[in-house]
Each structure stands twice: as C-alpha cells, then as structure tokens.
Amino acid sequence: xxxxxxxxxxxxxxxxxxxxxxxxxxxxxxxxxxxxxxxxxxxxxxxxxxxxxxxxxxxxxxxxxxxxxxxxxxxxxxxxxxxxxxxxxxxxxxxxxxxxxxxxxxxxxxxxxxxxxxxxxxxxxxxxxxxxxxxxxxxxxxxxxxxxxxxxxxxxxxxxxxxxxxxxxxxxxxxxxxxxxxxxxxxxxxxxxxxxxxxxxxxxxxxxxxxxxxxxxxxxxxxxxxxxxxxxxxxxxxxxxxxxxxxxxxxxxxxxxxxxxxxxxxxxxxxxxxxxxxxxxxxxxxxxxxxxxxxxxxxxxxxxxxxxxxxxxxxxxxxxxxxxxxxxxxxxxxxxxxxxxxxxxxxxxxxxxxxxxxxxxxxxxxxxxxxxxxxxxxxxxxxxxxxxxxxxxxxxxxxxxxxxxxxxxxxxxxxxxxxxxxxxxxxxxxxxxxxxxxxxxxxxxxxxxxxxxxxxxxxxxxxxxxxxxxxxxxxxxxxxxxxxxxxxxxxxxxxxxxxxxxxxxxxxxxxxxxxxxxxxxxxxxxxxxxxxxxxxxxxxxxxxxxxxxxxxxxxxxxxxxxxxxxxxxxxxxxxxxxxxxxxxxxxxxxxxxxxxxxxxxxxxxxxxxxxxxxxxxxxxxxxxxxxxxxxxxxxxxxxxxxxxxxxxxxxxxxxxxxxxxxxxxxxxxxxxxxxxxxxxxxxxxxxxxxxxxxxxxxxxxxxxxxxxxxxxxxxxxxxxxxxxxxxxxxxxxxxxxxxxxxxxxxxxxxxxxxxxxxxxxxxxxxxxxxxxxxxxxxxxxxxxxxxxxxxxxxxxxxxxxxxxxxxxxxxxxxxxxxxxxxxxxxxxxxxxxxxxxxxxxxxxxxxxxxxxxxxxxxxxxxxxx
Numbered sequence: 001x002x003x004x005x006x007x008x009x010x011x012x013x014x015x016x017x018x019x020x021x022x023x024x025x026x027x028x029x030x031x032x033x034x035x036x037x038x039x040x041x042x043x044x045x046x047x048x049x050x051x052x053x054x055x056x057x058x059x060x061x062x063x064x065x066x067x068x069x070x071x072x073x074x075x076x077x078x079x080x081x082x083x084x085x086x087x088x089x090x091x092x093x094x095x096x097x098x099x100x101x102x103x104x105x106x107x108x109x110x111x112x113x114x115x116x117x118x119x120x121x122x123x124x125x126x127x128x129x130x131x132x133x134x135x136x137x138x139x140x141x142x143x144x145x146x147x148x149x150x151x152x153x154x155x156x157x158x159x160x161x162x163x164x165x166x167x168x169x170x171x172x173x174x175x176x177x178x179x180x181x182x183x184x185x186x187x188x189x190x191x192x193x194x195x196x197x198x199x200x201x202x203x204x205x206x207x208x209x210x211x212x213x214x215x216x217x218x219x220x221x222x223x224x225x226x227x228x229x230x231x232x233x234x235x236x237x238x239x240x241x242x243x244x245x246x247x248x249x250x251x252x253x254x255x256x257x258x259x260x261x262x263x264x265x266x267x268x269x270x271x272x273x274x275x276x277x278x279x280x281x282x283x284x285x286x287x288x289x290x291x292x293x294x295x296x297x298x299x300x301x302x303x304x305x306x307x308x309x310x311x312x313x314x315x316x317x318x319x320x321x322x323x324x325x326x327x328x329x330x331x332x333x334x335x336x337x338x339x340x341x342x343x344x345x346x347x348x349x350x351x352x353x354x355x356x357x358x359x360x361x362x363x364x365x366x367x368x369x370x371x372x373x374x375x376x377x378x379x380x381x382x383x384x385x386x387x388x389x390x391x392x393x394x395x396x397x398x399x400x401x402x403x404x405x406x407x408x409x410x411x412x413x414x415x416x417x418x419x420x421x422x423x424x425x426x427x428x429x430x431x432x433x434x435x436x437x438x439x440x441x442x443x444x445x446x447x448x449x450x451x452x453x454x455x456x457x458x459x460x461x462x463x464x465x466x467x468x469x470x471x472x473x474x475x476x477x478x479x480x481x482x483x484x485x486x487x488x489x490x491x492x493x494x495x496x497x498x499x500x501x502x503x504x505x506x507x508x509x510x511x512x513x514x515x516x517x518x519x520x521x522x523x524x525x526x527x528x529x530x531x532x533x534x535x536x537x538x539x540x541x542x543x544x545x546x547x548x549x550x551x552x553x554x555x556x557x558x559x560x561x562x563x564x565x566x567x568x569x570x571x572x573x574x575x576x577x578x579x580x581x582x583x584x585x586x587x588x589x590x591x592x593x594x595x596x597x598x599x600x601x602x603x604x605x606x607x608x609x610x611x612x613x614x615x616x617x618x619x620x621x622x623x624x625x626x627x628x629x630x631x632x633x634x635x636x637x638x639x640x641x642x643x644x645x646x647x648x649x650x651x652x653x654x655x656x657x658x659x660x661x662x663x664x665x666x667x668x669x670x671x672x673x674x675x676x677x678x679x680x681x682x683x684x685x686x687x688x689x690x691x692x693x694x695x696x697x698x699x700x701x702x703x704x705x706x707x708x709x710x711x712x713x714x715x716x717x718x719x720x721x722x723x724x725x726x727x728x729x730x731x732x733x734x735x736x737x738x739x740x741x742x743x744x745x746x747x748x749x750x751x752x753x754x755x756x757x758x759x760x761x762x763x764x765x766x767x768x769x770x771x772x773x774x775x776x777x778x779x780x781x782x783x784x785x786x787x788x789x790x791x792x793x794x795x796x797x798x799x800x801x802x803x804x805x806x807x808x809x810x811x812x813x814x815x816x817x818x819x820x821x822x823x824x825x826x827x828x829x830x831x832x833x834x835x836x837x838x839x840x841x842x843x844x845x846x847x848x849x850x851x852x853x854x855x856x857x858x859x860x861x862x863x864x865x
Contacts, residue, residue: 002077002120004128004147008137011306012193013154015131019082022129026080035127036078043085044266045297046110054104054113054122073104076123083114083128087136088265091115118143135350154192163194167201177204180218183488185440186411187221195305203228220415222361225311230374232288245375248284250319251277252291256303256312257334260351265309266294266302275332310351314358318368320378337386353408360387361415388424406432407441414444419451426452433459439466439489446496449503457508458499467493467517486519494523501530507561512541521548525555537564541598546571553580560589566623568598582612590616596623596652613640613648621650621678629656638665642672650678654709658684660693667697674704682711682737688719695726698733707735711765720746727753727761737765739793744770747778754782754789761789767822768796773803780810787816794823795849801829808835812842825850 007015019040026038039058049060055069065072072079091111101108101116104123108116116122118130118140130147132140141147155163161178168174181200182188190196203224204214217227233245254275259265272279282301285291290308294300303309317337339345340359346352362368368379413422429452434445449455468485500506516524527533540552549571556562557580571577581597584590613619629637634653640646663686670676686694690713697703720743727733727750743750747769753759771779776799783789799807804825811818812835826832836848 002125002127004130004144006137006140006144006147006149007129007131007152008134008149009152009154010190010192011133012195013152014194015152016084018152019084019129019131022080022082034078035080036075037072038080038082040082040084041114042297043083043088043114044264044302045294045300046114047088047090047264047266048268048270048297048300049110051107051109052113053107054101054117057110057113069104073123077125077127079123079126081117081123081126081128083118083130086130086132086140088263089114090262090264115143120145155194155197156192160188160191160197163197164201167198168205173205173208177201177208177214180204180215183439184218184221185438187218187224190221190307193305193307196307199228199305199308200224203231206231220361220417221307222311222314222358222415223364223367223417225308225358226362226367226370229290229311230370232290233284233374245284246377248281249315249375249377250321251275251281252285253312253316253319254332254334255301256309257316257355258332259303259309260313260355261334261349263349263351265306266297266300268297268300306351307354310354311358313351313355314362315371317359318362318379318383319371320380337383341387357412357415359383360412361417363387363416363421364418384421388421406434410434410441410444410448413448417447422448422451423453427454430454431457431459433461435461435463436466437463439492442466442489442492442496446492446499449496449499452499453503453505455499455503455506457510458506459510459512460514461512462514462516462520464515467515467520469517469519486517490519490523493520497524497527500524500527500535501533504532504534507534507536508539509535509537510539510541511543512539514543516543516545516548518545518547521545521551525551528552528555528559534561535559536561538562539566541566541568543569546574549574549577550580553577553584557584558587558589560591563591564594565592566596566598568596570599585612585616585619591618592616593618594621594623595619596621596625597627598623599626613646614643615645617645617647619648622648623650623652624656625652625654625680627656629653629658631659631662634658634662635665638662638669641669641676646673647675648673649675651676652678652680652709653684654680654711655683658686660687660690663690663693667693670694670697670703670705671700672702674702677704678707679705680707680709681713682709684713686710686713686715688714688716688722691715691719692722695722698726698731699729701730704732706732708733709737710741711737711767712740715741715743717743717746717749719743720749724749724753727759728756730758731760734760735763736761737763739765739767739769742770744772744775747771747775751778751782755785757787759786759788763791763793764789765793766797767793771797771799773798773800773806776803776806780806783807783810783816783818784814786818790817791820792818792822794821796824799823801826801832804832805835808832808839811839811846814843818846820847820849822849 007018009015023038023040026035041057046057049057052060055066055073058069058072059066089111099108099112099115100119100121101112102121113122117126118128128144130140130144160181164174164178164181165171168177177200181191187196187200191200203217207214207217207227217223254277255267255271258271258275259267264271269279282291286293286301290304291301292304294302303312316334317340335345337359340352341356346356362371362379363384368381371377371379409425413425416422426448432449432452432455434441436442436445449458466489500509511524528535538552538556540549543549546569549567549569553567556565581595585592585595627633634656641648641651658681666679666681670679691710694708698705698708715738719741720738723736723738727736738750743766747766750764754761754764771794779794783792804823807821807823811821825836836850839846840848
C-alpha cells in the first residue's frame, strides 16, 4: 500500500521546517534513489490560487516542467508530495469528501485537487507527506487511509532551557526567566514553539534590563504578550504616544481577526484590499518581527506565531473604532462577541477559544491603560459587560459543576486579573468541581475561589504529580528536585486551602481520587482546625498517602460545626484511624450526625463502639458499607445498639459479609432499640433463614423500623411468605427493598399482603426479581386494592406486552395512592404506548418511569442527606 505520513503538532513547532528539509535533502540527492520527483505544496499559498489543473498546480513554481509533467506522472510510485499546512486549507468542513477528480488535466478548484490526491483518486500510488495542526486531524482522517502519524513536539523542556541560556548573557537571569515561564503551564506549553520562546525572552530581558520584576508579567499569557507588544513601541518618558501608530495597530488587529475567523494565517494583496488596509500600515510591525513577509509567496504576510494572531484578534474587539463607512463591516468576515464565545463556533474553529481567553485578559483596567498610553487608541469598556453577561450570567440557571465548563470559566476569569469582575461573575456560584492537573490550575482556582463569596460546596480532585514529596515513582529521583517542585506547589496549595477558613458560607468539602503529600495534608488540616472554618459536611474518598486519613480525623476532633463525615479508602487495618474516630465521637464538642466508613473499617469488630457510641449523643446515621465486619462484628455492634444511650436512627451494613448467623442478634436489637428506623442489609447472604429471624423481631409492637433494605440477600419464595405474614400484621415497615432476589414464585404472597388494609408499605422495590408476565395479574389486582403504596419499582423485569397491559389497565381503574411506577417497557409497541398515554391522562399525578437503561437500584430513602 502507498505510504501516507502525517506530521502533526501545534503551531510553530517546526513541521514546515521539517517538510522543507525533505525538499533540500532530495535536491542534494539524499532521497533521489527513492523518489524521482518531489513536489512541495503549501496550503497557505494555494488558498490564493484560483481554478487550475493538477498539472498546472505542479508546474506553478517550475514552468519548465509543464511539458514534462505527463511523463513524471506516469511513475506515480516514485513521486513524493509534501502537502504542508493541511489545516490552513480554506474549505467548508466535509466538502473535500464530496467533490473528487481523477483527471490531472481537468480544471478544478485547488481544494478539490488536493482532496482527490489525499483520497487517492488522483495518482493513487504516490507517497504523501502531510503536515497539520491537531485540530484538523479528524477532517484529515476522513480522507486518508491508514496514515502513519508522527507527532512533532517542537522544543522539549531541555531545548527551551538551552534557548533561554543562549538568549540571556547572565545565567542567573536566564534561569529566573525560564522558571517564570515554567510556572505558567499554558505559557510553558506554548514555549514548544521557538517563536514563543523568542517573545518571552525578548520581553523579560527588556524588563530585567530596566530593573523591573517580570514575575507579574508572566502571571498570564495576555499580560506577557501585551507587554511584549507595547515594549516594542514605548515612547520616551514624558512624550506623547506616536500619532502614527493608532491606524496601523487597528489595521493589524483587523487582519488578525479576519484570519482567525476564516482560519487563515497568510494574507495577500487581495485580502488587504478587501479589508480596506494598506501595506504601508504594516511597516512598524514588520520592523519588529511581529508580522513577517512570506518567504515563498511574494506579497504575502503572516504573523510570527498563531498565538500572537489570536491575541491581536482579541485586541480587535476591545479597540474603539471610528464609525465604519457603509459596507466596511460587510467586507469583513468577523463574528461578534457572542458568536465568538458560542460553543458551536468554537467547536468548528478551536482558535476562537484562545481568542476568548485573550479577550478576558484585555478587560484588565491596567492593561487597557497600557494600550492607550502606547498606541494612543481608546479601549472600549462596553465589551466587559457584554462578556460578563454572555459567559457568566447566561449560565446563571445552569449548574457549573461540570469540571470542563468550570475549568474554562476559571481560566477566563484568572486571565483578566480583575477582582471585581471575578466577584460579579462568581456571585451566583454555590457549587464547584475542580480537577487540578498542574500548579497553574491551582493558581487559577485559588484566585477565583477567594472572590466566590456565596460558594457552599467544593469538590476537589488532585492529580498525581503536583505534590512529589511522597511520590517515590516520580521521574524526579533526586529528593532535592522533588523538594523544589513542592516548593512551587505548596504556597499555591496554601492559598487555595485558605478559602476553607475564609469563606463563611462554605459548608461542604469533597476531596476524592487525590494524590496529596504529608505537607499538603498538614496545610489542609491547619485550615480545617481554624475557628473561622465552618465546614459541616466532609467527604474524603480514595486519597493518598494513607496517613492522610489519620491526620484529617485528628483535625476533626472537637470540630463543632462538622455534622456529616464520609471516609472511604484502602485503610482496612489502620487501628490508629479507628482510635482517632472513637476520640472524635467521644469529644464533648462532637456534633457529628452522619458517619460513613466505606471499605475502610475491616477492624471495626475490634472498635470499641460501646464506649464511643455510649458517650456520643449526636450520631444519628452510621454507614459501614463494604467493611469486613462479619457476623462477629455485628454481634458486638448490636451490644452497642441495645445500649439505652445509643441514639442511632439509621444503620447500613451493606456488603459486610454477613450471614444468617448474625440475624438473631439483629432481631433482638430491633425490639430493644426503638430509635432505629432504617436498616440496610443489602448484598449479604442472609437467605430465608435470616429473613425468618428478622421477621420475628419486626413483628414485635416495640419495633419502630420503617425502612428495610434486603437487596440481593438470596431470598426466595419461603422468605416472601414470611415477609407477607409480617406485612399483614401491625408492622411499622413503610419502605421495603427486595430487589435482585429470585422471588418471582413468591410474589403472590406479597400481592396478598398489599391487598390488606393494615399493610403500611409506601415503597416496594422489586428491581431485577425475575418477575414474569404471569405474575402481573396478581400485581394488577393488588394495585387496584391498595390505598397506601406510593412507589413501586419493577425495573429490569421482563413483564412482556401482556403483563404491561394488565398493569396499565389496573392503573386506569385504580384511584389509589401510587405516585411513581418504574418498569421496563417495549417502546416499539404502539398498543402499549397508547395505553401508557391513557394512564397518564387519567392519572396526571402518577409518574411512570420507563427507563430501560437503569442498571442500578433506585433508593427507597436517601441515607446520607
């Protein structure tokens, strides 16, 4: 198969240079044995060429080849085509696929000819070398078959460091500048392009020579690019800005914006004429290397780097312009601010996202003043309100807990460095989810969160590699290097954690799936222990190091505001953690009401519950889901539950490896403890024997249990019969979940209980119980008779069309209390759909959930609320 090679990478990393090196090598006979002919086709340049034949395209730069083209093309297997800058090709998305041409003599638009070459309709045996930015890879993938991808990374970290050392005369200044660029992850990423390294070095070197501190300039890319631009045209102290710069900078920004919207980075005389700008306008920027003349295309211009073009495009929106003459704006293909920020447009044109970032960055009053001083132009303040209304207030009624959405909002607001803007933007945000992958994101988050006065809940995830103190697997093997990394990250972490003690409205903290360190945990604990920290609900799930759980429990001791605590993680045998939890519960200021120890309490059977819960009078809910409690542990726990000073109301022992052996203890506890109203025993092999023992306790009038969850407990027909008998008595049970038990043959007993007037059930869960259509007659009859059941979950049961029809007919006749019915419905049946509509019309208060995709049980009661 003919070879197709794709070189992909961000702007300015050397893809074109590498492609041209192939041309040079071929002219020097390095590849002459492989290829008889090599053709370089620049998509930037070809955008300016009209219709032509493929033969004309090849002889464009080599007129002498015109007569030789037919002979050359007969040996396609010995031809290399270098198609440079595929992403620059001006063509509507998907258009290249539809119009193809296989005749190299036929006149066609250039994109059609290139598309035909890529699709191998033209010269199918030729070798193709294509360069593109990542944003166009999907479009390219629709055209080429089995390409070989090579990522061009540009300057690696060591290359960037070497560049800085070469640019600065003093090593200390070079390393200081390099560290500042590295502290801004977005800027450091752009530094893979040599042109960006030059901009950064030029800007910071000038500042250092003046004795200025370049650190504030490197806080955002906007501030650095702006300072670079203004520093190239700074007037002498005391003088007025040059009156000759206002027009040129406006023309330059217009050109940049037009290019971004049309996805063009090279402009010719026709573009300038259409936009109404003159070539002479660009002389100041050509002299400063901001704009460059095309090397291979006479009369063409391009910006030094795509990011500079994006920055200048953003500047177009903030500059006050004189009233355009009629028709001026019609000649421009530039969208407004709202279109710029729309998700639809940004998906089609990724550059618009970066223009949006720069636009927020230019809202800063100090930067606006710098622009006005340098270029003598007025900066519009109207765009600030327009941005605020679109980006932020349009989301007022939409939760921004989505990590991606919030990340973008925080980036935009941080780029502005305008505290009042951040306050206005974040004033409505009450919940926020943050996923930290680097220190720069930590800096953005802390800057914005400090001005988020109404924030109530933070969900935090810290990726591996930010804190390296305990990261023994890190590539940075030397302890000194790991310490230097933490030296940068810990102050930022301290700044972020200060929000927990400074925001009086913040009451919920969730730290999950996070890689911390001893030092970062200590900082977090210091903020939690402060009197000004008002956290009420804390969730700690799967964090490292494992010692963090101990440290946090120590911080929680005596924390009066704390009412809800969830601890989940791989700390099964940590006895010290359990001792600290006991101390927390026994403390006189403990106000904890909800405690969940998911999968981190294997040693719970050795935990002195009696002492801790006997002293504690605040705890109402205890969740030990997925703990290796075993039957012996439950027996010890029951001793505590029977203590007269135990105030527990809800208890979950789901998946605690329990059997029938512990049910007698539980049964006696249900009789003695009249405060316990919720018991979850899901995912334990209790069997019918266990159910029999539980029913004995539940049948006593002293038992006050209202909710019993027996999901997946291996209950069969015999167990159903026992439960039916219980429900027909004066049982206090109102919520019963029997999901995922093979009880189809015992369903009749439950239906009989539902018909009795003294059955108090309001919720019955029968999810995935292998119920068949033949069982539906009994259910239908029960629904007609029952006057108390409010929710019935029949999800994941194959009831068939006949079964569903029976239930729906019963619901049409019933004037009972049912409010919610969940079941699996064949949505393709017209008859079933018609009956479903009739049921809804006759009983508008009834909600029927036909969710075939449901794969988990529905909850009969929210345990942790």
